[in-house]
Amino acid sequence: MPDVTIGLGCAAGFLVIGATGAAIGRFSFAKTVIYGLSLALSLIALGLALSFLLRHAEASTVILPLGLPGTGAHFRLDALSAFFLLVVSLGGATTSLYALGYGQSERAPLRVLPYYGAFLGGMTLVVLAADAYSVLVAGEFMSLASWALVVAHYRDPAAVRAGYVYLVMASFGTLCLLLAFGLLAHASGEYTFAAMRATKLGPEVAVAVAALALVGAGSKAGVVPLHAWLPLAHPAAPSHISALLSGVMTKVGVYGFVRIVFDVAADQSPWSGLVALTLGGVTAVLGVLYALMQHDLKRLLAYHTVENIGIIFIGLGLALAFRANGQDGVAALALTAALFHVFNHAVFKSLLFFGAGAVLTATGQRDMERLGGLIHVMPKTAVVFLIGCASISALPPLNGFVSEWLTFQAILLSPQLPQWGLKFAVPATGALLALAAALAAACFVKAFGVVFLSRPRSPEAAAAREVDRFSLSAMFVLAALCVLAGILPGFVIDWLSPVTSALTGAVLPHQASMPWLSIVPIAESRSSYNGLIIFLFLTASGLFGAAVIHKFATRATRRSAIWDCGFPLDSPVTQYTSSSFAMPIRRVFGAAVFGVIERVDMPLPGEMRAGHFQVRVRDPAWRFIYGPLARSVARSAQWLNRMQFLTVRSYLTLVFLALIGLLLVVAAWR
Amino acid sequence: MPSLWFDIAHLFAGGVLVLSLVLLYQDRVTAAINVFALQAITLALSVGWQAFIQSEPLLLVTALMALAVKGFVIPMALHRIVRRLDVHREVEQVIGGGATMLAGLALVALSILLLQPVSGAGDVVAHEDIAFALGVVLLGLLMMITRYNAVTQVIGFMSLENGLILAATGARGMPLVVEISVAFSILIAFIVFGVFVFRIRERFDTVDVTVLERFRGERREQG
Numbered sequence: 001m002p003d004v005t006i007g008l009g010c011a012a013g014f015l016v017i018g019a020t021g022a023a024i025g026r027f028s029f030a031k032t033v034i035y036g037l038s039l040a041l042s043l044i045a046l047g048l049a050l051s052f053l054l055r056h057a058e059a060s061t062v063i064l065p066l067g068l069p070g071t072g073a074h075f076r077l078d079a080l081s082a083f084f085l086l087v088v089s090l091g092g093a094t095t096s097l098y099a100l101g102y103g104q105s106e107r108a109p110l111r112v113l114p115y116y117g118a119f120l121g122g123m124t125l126v127v128l129a130a131d132a133y134s135v136l137v138a139g140e141f142m143s144l145a146s147w148a149l150v151v152a153h154y155r156d157p158a159a160v161r162a163g164y165v166y167l168v169m170a171s172f173g174t175l176c177l178l179l180a181f182g183l184l185a186h187a188s189g190e191y192t193f194a195a196m197r198a199t200k201l202g203p204e205v206a207v208a209v210a211a212l213a214l215v216g217a218g219s220k221a222g223v224v225p226l227h228a229w230l231p232l233a234h235p236a237a238p239s240h241i242s243a244l245l246s247g248v249m250t251k252v253g254v255y256g257f258v259r260i261v262f263d264v265a266a267d268q269s270p271w272s273g274l275v276a277l278t279l280g281g282v283t284a285v286l287g288v289l290y291a292l293m294q295h296d297l298k299r300l301l302a303y304h305t306v307e308n309i310g311i312i313f314i315g316l317g318l319a320l321a322f323r324a325n326g327q328d329g330v331a332a333l334a335l336t337a338a339l340f341h342v343f344n345h346a347v348f349k350s351l352l353f354f355g356a357g358a359v360l361t362a363t364g365q366r367d368m369e370r371l372g373g374l375i376h377v378m379p380k381t382a383v384v385f386l387i388g389c390a391s392i393s394a395l396p397p398l399n400g401f402v403s404e405w406l407t408f409q410a411i412l413l414s415p416q417l418p419q420w421g422l423k424f425a426v427p428a429t430g431a432l433l434a435l436a437a438a439l440a441a442a443c444f445v446k447a448f449g450v451v452f453l454s455r456p457r458s459p460e461a462a463a464a465r466e467v468d469r470f471s472l473s474a475m476f477v478l479a480a481l482c483v484l485a486g487i488l489p490g491f492v493i494d495w496l497s498p499v500t501s502a503l504t505g506a507v508l509p510h511q512a513s514m515p516w517l518s519i520v521p522i523a524e525s526r527s528s529y530n531g532l533i534i535f536l537f538l539t540a541s542g543l544f545g546a547a548v549i550h551k552f553a554t555r556a557t558r559r560s561a562i563w564d565c566g567f568p569l570d571s572p573v574t575q576y577t578s579s580s581f582a583m584p585i586r587r588v589f590g591a592a593v594f595g596v597i598e599r600v601d602m603p604l605p606g607e608m609r610a611g612h613f614q615v616r617v618r619d620p621a622w623r624f625i626y627g628p629l630a631r632s633v634a635r636s637a638q639w640l641n642r643m644q645f646l647t648v649r650s651y652l653t654l655v656f657l658a659l660i661g662l663l664l665v666v667a668a669w670r
Numbered sequence: 671m672p673s674l675w676f677d678i679a680h681l682f683a684g685g686v687l688v689l690s691l692v693l694l695y696q697d698r699v700t701a702a703i704n705v706f707a708l709q710a711i712t713l714a715l716s717v718g719w720q721a722f723i724q725s726e727p728l729l730l731v732t733a734l735m736a737l738a739v740k741g742f743v744i745p746m747a748l749h750r751i752v753r754r755l756d757v758h759r760e761v762e763q764v765i766g767g768g769a770t771m772l773a774g775l776a777l778v779a780l781s782i783l784l785l786q787p788v789s790g791a792g793d794v795v796a797h798e799d800i801a802f803a804l805g806v807v808l809l810g811l812l813m814m815i816t817r818y819n820a821v822t823q824v825i826g827f828m829s830l831e832n833g834l835i836l837a838a839t840g841a842r843g844m845p846l847v848v849e850i851s852v853a854f855s856i857l858i859a860f861i862v863f864g865v866f867v868f869r870i871r872e873r874f875d876t877v878d879v880t881v882l883e884r885f886r887g888e889r890r891e892q893g
Contacts (some may be wrong), residue, residue: 649764653815660780660808667784 004077004128007085010045011124018117018145020105023026025110026526034113035099036119042092044126048088048117052077052464053495061194061393067133074192076130079498083339084127084255088348089249089384092120094474098354099240101470105361111152112238118145119244126252131192132181134172139220139256143170146249147239150233162232169219169229176216177256180209184265196264206265210272213260214279222252223313224283225621227306231290234305235298235366239357242298246305247350251342252507254312261320262335262503270324270419277317280426281432284310288439289593292446293617295368295578297356300447301349304392307436308345311404314336314429319504321422328506333502334520336496337406343492344399344485348391351478355385358471359451361466368578371451377464381470382452384479391482392588394437397535399485400494402519405529409521439585446581455572487531490519579615586617594618622636675723682716683802686836687778690809693829694774695767699821703748706825710740715834717839729839735853736835744828744860750866755871762818762878765868770816777808799840805834818878820870824863831856 024030024256046566051057057080067073071319077085099116106112122142147170149165185191188199201209230250234242257276261268287306289393294300315338323331356366365371375382391398395406411433411541414426456462466472483493490511497507511519518530579586590596594617646654689709691810696702714737721729781804814823824828836854 649815649818652811656811656815659811660777663780663784667780 002077003048003057003082004060004062004064004075006048007045007077007081007124007128008062008064008075009622010048010089011121012127013122014038014117014124015043016117018119018121020115021113021115021117021304021398022110025113025434029595030113031103031106031109032100033156034095034116035103038117039093039096039100042089042096042120045085045089046093048087049082050495052082053079053086053498056498057082060132060546067131067137068191068485069521071131071133071191073134074130074194075134076157076193077124077128078259079502080255081127082500083496084251084342085124087203087251087343088120088123088127088248088662091244091350094121094350094354095240095244095248095476097477098243098357098474100242100359101468101472101474102354102357104468106238108135108152111154112149112241112568113150115145116241119149119241122146123248123252124568127255130194132185132196132327133191135256135259136178136181137178140170140174140446142249142252143167143174143220146237146241146245147298150245152238152241153236156236159230159236159390162229162236166233168230169226173216173219173226173253175211176219176383178216180216180260180265183209183212184634190229193259193264195264201265201267203267206267207272208271208324209265210261210268211275213257213265214276216254217253217260218313220256220278220492221250221313222253222283222287222309223279224286224306224310225625227283227309227617228285228621228626230306231294231299231619235296239298239353239360242302242357243350243353245304246353250305250309251346254309254316254338254342257313258316258503260321261316268320268324270321270417270422273317273319273321273324274422274425276313276320277429280310280313280315281429281436282310284436285312285432285439286593288436288443288576289585290619292439292443292582293594296366297359297368297371297447297451298366300368301352301356304352304440304443305345307440308341308349308392310436311407311433312341312345314433315341315403315407315410316425317429318407321417321426322410323415323504325417325419327416328504329508329522330416331504332500332506332508333406333413334410335500337403337410337492338522339496340406340489340492341400341403342480344391344403347478347481347485348388348400349633351384351475351482352392352480354471355381355388356473358467358475359464361467361471362506363458365458365460365461368447368450370455371461372454372458372511372572372575373452373456373461373467374464375452377462378452378466380466381475384475386448387479387482389448391443391486393444396440397483397486397530397531399482399539400532402486402489402496404433406521407433413522442585446578448575450578451583454575457572457575457577473619483535483632487535488517488529488531490514490517493519568664586615590617593620595620595623628666675719679716679719679723680798681834682712682719683799683840685712686832687802687805687809688714690806690829690833691774691778692812693825694770694809694816697763697767699752699819700749702825703745703752706748707741707745709829709832710745713836714741717838720839728753731841732835732853734834736784737892738830739853739857740828747860747864748821748825750829751790753865755867764793764816764818770812774812777812778805780803781808796844800837803833803837806830806836820863820878824860824867827859827863828856864889 020037021030021034024033059076063072063074065072103112109522119142122138122145125138126135128144128483140420147163147167150166151159153159181191183205184196184199187201187205188195189631190196214223215226222230234246237245261272284307287303287308287310291300291307292301294303312539318334319331319338322328322334358378359371359374362374362378363371387398391400391624394400408430411426411430414423417426419424471651490617493508493511501507508521514528516530517532520528578601586594586596597616599614601614603609603611686709689705689712691707693702693705696705710796714733717729717733717736721733722728736748785801785804807830810826810833813826817826826831831852838852
């Protein structure tokens with residue numbers, strides 16, 4: 001049986017699971033059955049994708065008699081599909097495992113279970129689809145299923161608003177993709193990717209397709225300024241769904257971009273790369289800055305997704321620029337970096353959302369200002385969350401470092417580019433990337449510190465208990481993946497080689513055969529990195545340091561007055577809060593980027609009322625783009641509404657004038 | 671065929687167009703009905719002539735239908751309505767007669783301008799007849815939108831339809847079935863309009879459509 005048939009079988013299985021969820025959702029055993037089946041099916045798909053990449057298997061195609069009459073629905077499993085299928089099914093598997101525990105507390109299972117299978121099935125179909133019609137239908141199916149999951153808790157007005165914004169953005173994105181595929185189908189005369197791939201595009205068409213793909217797929221992925229739905233929708237969903245939305249579905253958007261500009265419409269100019277790269281840099285920095293301002297844990301994570309999508313698009317833009325200049329080796333390096341980061345982000349963002357979900361289950365709180373001290377009551381969650389934080393902050397020896405390091409290796413090769421614009425823009429983007437990485441570290445120091453360290457800021461936080469074993473095992477699996485991919489990155493890079501050879505025509509040197517399991521992207525004389533040695537060194541030096549301290553430090557008990565850090569009160573409110581932690585950065589970037597308004601209401605001497613400090617932070621995307629857009633739509637709707645109340649004669653006059661106008665155009669045209 | 675025959679065909683078609691312009695200038699309902707009847711009779715002559723020069727006896731049926739229904743039945747019925755409703759007074763016009771005439775002339779110029787350069791396809795008769803026919807259609811539409819009176823709006827609509835028939839018979843090979851169905855739809859439209867006019871009259875004591883508009887339930891107050 002060809003591989004693609006197995007993949008399609010998995011997708012069909014997910015859809016059946018969705019239908020089963022609708023049928024049995026009201027019974028108490030339904031959650032275990034649905035999530036258990038999803039876990040099994042995701043593991044099959046995971047095995048398929050992994051074996052496909054390891055075998056360097058040939059792409060296989062299947063045509064089903066569905067969809068457009070005469071065309072049929074084409075599905076194809078090639079290296080790129082297999083890699084994204086791996087990401088989707090890995091996310092699906094761990095989420096299902098997590099949901100076996102977390103999902104049990106769901107109050108309205110019928111609003112989640114049917115769409116869960118449908119969502120996974122939709123994502124699987126998108127990565128397998130190989131003609132424009134199927135990919136758009138599957139994409140819309142995926143969007144609608146995920147929309148249903150976002151509004152699962154529909155009594156929350158925030159969730160309904162998030163769902164509305166999400167629906168609008170998803171429709172807009174699909175419109176852009178529709179136009180992109182329309183251009184491609186016009187050029188090639190067919191809807192299949194195979195025909196589009198074989199067609200040579202004119203430069204204007206290629207640029208238009210790339211721009212539409214960037215907007216269309218970027219709105220799904222969350223590229224600034226199309227990210228506005230993401231921080232609304234991701235936190236609104238139940239936490240395991242948030243992990244899928246953030247960790248996996250944004251990657252399906254990335255897949256759409258890669259599929260179009262690297263494969264289907266591959267004749268791109270270097271300037272497409274420049275646009276993607278610049279947008280990626282801006283996205284990374286703005287995403288992390290927004291994230292720093294948040295105090296809702298899930299919102300913070302959602303904004304970090306925006307940042308990471310930016311990092312991925314930097315890699316993709318670099319790959320485009322290098323490939324368009326014929327430097328396939330460097331293009332392969334940049335593409336490897338981007339795809340590696342896709343994998344990494346899927347892993348650690350799922351992990352972090354699972355952690356946020358665990359905190360939510362244990363305390364009922366998402367607001368970081370009401371958390372704290374959880375490391376004492378939830379030590380296991382704290383450890384895995386810390387690993388996730390370190391990974392996303394790109395600290396060696398974890399996986400986040402490797403992909404960002406690879407991206408920097410590609411950036412450092414930018415002087416090889418012939419275009420002066422790119423020579424300047426790429427290092428500038430590198431600076432943005434460095435800034436984003438540093439700010440991400442600050443942000444996760446804040447997230448981990450405020451949530452898990454210090455003392456509980458609310459009774460709920462003090463009364464928290466460790467979560468169930470399914471949730472914990474899912475988180476431990478992901479944390480282990482973070483560590484493994486970090487210390488043995490060479491294997492991951494080798495798995496990616498079929499993808500890069502298909503899309504750029506070049507591969508990185510075979511990494512598993514390098515001495516000491518180092519990774520060497522170009523040549524050993526230039527740069528190499530060895531996660532394993534760093535890991536061993538860190539472990540050894542840490543253990544040695546601990547041993548020395550335990551051996552030689554005194555155990556004598558000393559008694560002295562407590563140093564109270566200058567705080568006269570012994571209350572948890574005197575601790576650093578999330579917003580006070582972010583204050584310096586807010587002050588530096590605040591007025592310019594966020595339009596921050598800080599208002600202090602200080603009681604006069606003698607007054608007995610409490611003082612108030614108020615901070616208002618606004619996303620400039622709303623202020624400068626969506627706000628004016630929504631207002632102008634409302635205004636024109638108001639104006640058009642008057643057209644509903646004209647007299648019959650006025651309507652006739654309008655018809656008459658339109659007719660005369662058209663006739664005049666015809667007369668003038670000749 | 672002698673060129674005189676084409677000239678006669680043009681004469682009749684041009685007559686229909688001129689009568690459209692005459693119709694546009696009428697400010698009394700009874701006069702407008704009479705001009706409309708005259709236009710229908712001219713149309714019947716034109717169609718009959720086309721039947722002769724195209725040797726299409728079936729077109730004679732069309733001519734007879736136009737003559738009987740539009741030349742006599744509908745005008746008589748309209749006269750009856752006008753007498754019954756007592757509205758044979760002046761008709762209020764949205765814009766003045768002179769301006770309307772100028773607009774009408776411009777429309778005729780436009781239609782000739784549009785169809786004059788079309789060459790090759792069709793014979794000369796069809797060619798110029800269609801230019802006239804388009805002028806009649808546009809003038810009918812103009813009449814519909816420049817009158818407040820419901821009866822004159824009906825007449826405008828009927829005259830517009832005369833233009834369609836003129837266009838259809840000018841070209842060769844128009845099937846009879848299409849003409850019959852067009853004629854029937856006009857008859858139905860006439861009945862609907864008639865019922866409509868009576869209902870307006872019963873309810874509001876006038877056939878001025880501006881009164882009707884005031885009573886539309888969903889009309890928003892302009893503020």
